[in-house]
Amino acid sequence: MQQADDFRHVCGQLYDLLSGLSEADFARPTAFKQWTIDEIMRHLHVWNRAASLSLTQPEKFGAFMQSVGASRGLNFREFEREQAGGLSGHDLLNAWRDFYLELADAFAEADPKARLPWAGPSMSARSSITARLMETWSHAQAIYDELGEDRPPSDAVANIVVLGLNTYGWTFANRKLDAPEPRPQLVLTLPSGKVQIFGEDAGEERIEGAAEEFCQVVTQCRNIADTSLKVSGANANRWMGAAQCFAGPPQDPPPPGARAKK
Numbered sequence: 722m723q724q725a726d727d728f729r730h731v732c733g734q735l736y737d738l739l740s741g742l743s744e745a746d747f748a749r750p751t752a753f754k755q756w757t758i759d760e761i762m763r764h765l766h767v768w769n770r771a772a773s774l775s776l777t778q779p780e781k782f783g784a785f786m787q788s789v790g791a792s793r794g795l796n797f798r799e800f801e802r803e804q805a806g807g808l809s810g811h812d813l814l815n816a817w818r819d820f821y822l823e824l825a826d827a828f829a830e831a832d833p834k835a836r837l838p839w840a841g842p843s844m845s846a847r848s849s850i851t852a853r854l855m856e857t858w859s860h861a862q863a864i865y866d867e868l869g870e871d872r873p874p875s876d877a878v879a880n881i882v883v884l885g886l887n888t889y890g891w892t893f894a895n896r897k898l899d900a901p902e903p904r905p906q907l908v909l910t911l912p913s914g915k916v917q918i919f920g921e922d923a924g925e926e927r928i929e930g931a932a933e934e935f936c937q938v939v940t941q942c943r944n945i946a947d948t949s950l951k952v953s954g955a956n957a958n959r960w961m962g963a964a965q966c967f968a969g970p971p972q973d974p975p976p977p978g979a980r981a982k983k
Contacts, residue, residue, distance in 0.1 A: 727877035728854040729825035734873050735861045736818050744810040752980045753863035760798050761860045763805040766817040775837045841968050855881045859940035869983040874912030878936050885939035886919050888966040895971045905957040926954035939966040946977040
């Protein structure tokens with residue numbers, strides 16, 4: 722699956738960014754809920770391991786999810802610290818790197834259509850590794866922002882665009898609302914400069930601009946007001962004001978200006 726290669730590539734970019742940090746830098750809080758870089762990396766590592774269990778040992782994945790449920794009354798970041806064996810700094814970074822390489826290899830050989838259990842409904846193996854790519858990319862944004870670094874360009878964001886478009890209905894259903902039709906069409910420029918159209922013609926309902934900025938909005942790394950996206954149509958504007966391409970209870974986008982590169 723190309724998605725497995727793209728996941729490996731995005732992880733590699735993040736590893737290159739973090740490998741030169743001091744141990745103290747991993748304790749720096751980010752604009753994502755004040756999570757430190759260590760806490761973000763533990764989160765990514767723990768849920769990469771969960772995705773591996775889902776693919777290869779579904780019965781153990783079920784046991785893991787039971788432990789997640791049992792931790793709800795505790796500090797969730799502390800639960801993830803325990804799950805990651807208390808690792809931090811470069812020890813954590815290297816453990817995460819070693820495991821994401823294994824995970825990418827496993828998904829590269831998987832049947833893309835295989836159904837895998839997850840926290841909510843089951844999903845295909847292709848969707849599962851795309852979700853890992855999306856979560857890595859979106860959480861990495863907070864780290865790039867904190868360190869004042871620009872993200873290296875990568876057309877791997879096209880996978881997140883597709884995920885964002887496919888979760889148009891989810892954004893509304895998660896808020897117990899009917900999704901307005903038609904679903905907007907996307908005309909986005911990938912980091913390579915290629916302009917690509919996603920979705921069917923929807924008349925005036927359209928979003929145009931940089932693919933990276935669209936991905937930042939649907940992953941809630943940015944408020945739509947902090948982008949240069951051109952949003953046309955009532956449906957598109959409603960969507961961009963609440964877009965959420967990830968699972969879990971409905972969450973509001975960050976306020977304008979709340980998340981930006983230092």
